[in-house]
Amino acid sequence: MLFGGFPIAGALIGWLLTPLASWLVTLPWAPLQGPAELLESLPQPQVTIGAIVVGIIAGAVLGAVGLHEALTIDISSGRVVLTRGGDVQRIDGSHVAVAFLTGKHLVLLDSATRELARAKTDLKAGDLEPAFRAHGYSWAADDPHRDDYERWVEDLPDLPIGADALFKARQRALDSGDGDDAEELRAELAKLGIVVRDVNKRQYWRLVRDTSG
Structure with a gap:
């Protein structure tokens, strides 16, 4: 979803670029008059096609960066693996006493209430809770402490x-x-x-x- 959404948005921006330039040149007070006039003077449909292609490429790059920075959570009964970019944290499942989401952070605690992991994520509790419970982990609605x-x-x-x-x-x-x-x-x-x-x-x-x- 993340990776696919950015290229689509980029293509849409590229497609709207020429109509936007045409509109800007009709407004004497609008900024970027020079670039807008230059863009409007270029041949069509080559300019629009080129803008769409550039938008798709730029969107794909942004999507790839976002995907690289997103937190990946691999849950099994034996361990929990948190991966973000090139950073990997492996937590022994037998040490996890409870898992919960506080704000946008997934937190795992041991039996001494020590934090085994704290990682920012865009995933919701509704997605995380069943995944953890399915592998035998306790889940709390919020920080129990x-x-x-x-x-x-x-x-x-x-x-x-x-x-x-x-x-x-x-x-x-x-x-x-x-x-x-x-x-x-x-x-x-x-x-x-x-x-x-x-x-x-x-x-x-x-x-x-x-x-x-």
């Missing part, structure tokens, strides 16, 4: 040693739009037993469950 989160502010006394500095660095990354750095710092916080979720660039956190006893 949502009420455990607290908002992070500087110098909280209850945080593990070193966490506050990571939160400060991550807040700077969120404020500057550096998503890669924010995700790297999320992983560092996870090593300290902290799970983080973001709401409008605000950070909320909770501790994983202690299973040592």
Whole structure:
């Protein structure tokens, strides 16, 4: 659907290009008068055919890029494989305690409530839930630990040693739009037993469950 839709849209734009140029030259105040007049002066139907072909090619390229960046989820009873572009994450199915969709992120938790995976996806819960349940995984309608989160502010006394500095660095990354750095710092916080979720660039956190006893 994604791959096929872009070439069709590109072809439609290419087909509309010449009529749009003809309309623009009738409006003295309209922008791009020069390019519109040049396009209208070129021979037909060659120009329209060429514009359609270029639109199809451009749409196909955009569709391929979108397909490459889309999340692919392969679910079996033994494992869950998340693939985006060249990045592949394999999660042992026996470690997955629950799966759920929060916002546009698929999240997998283990029995200690630690995040095994968090991946952005355009898939809906109605598509994901039956797929996970069919292979024996528990599915939650939302984050089952949502009420455990607290908002992070500087110098909280209850945080593990070193966490506050990571939160400060991550807040700077969120404020500057550096998503890669924010995700790297999320992983560092996870090593300290902290799970983080973001709401409008605000950070909320909770501790994983202690299973040592």
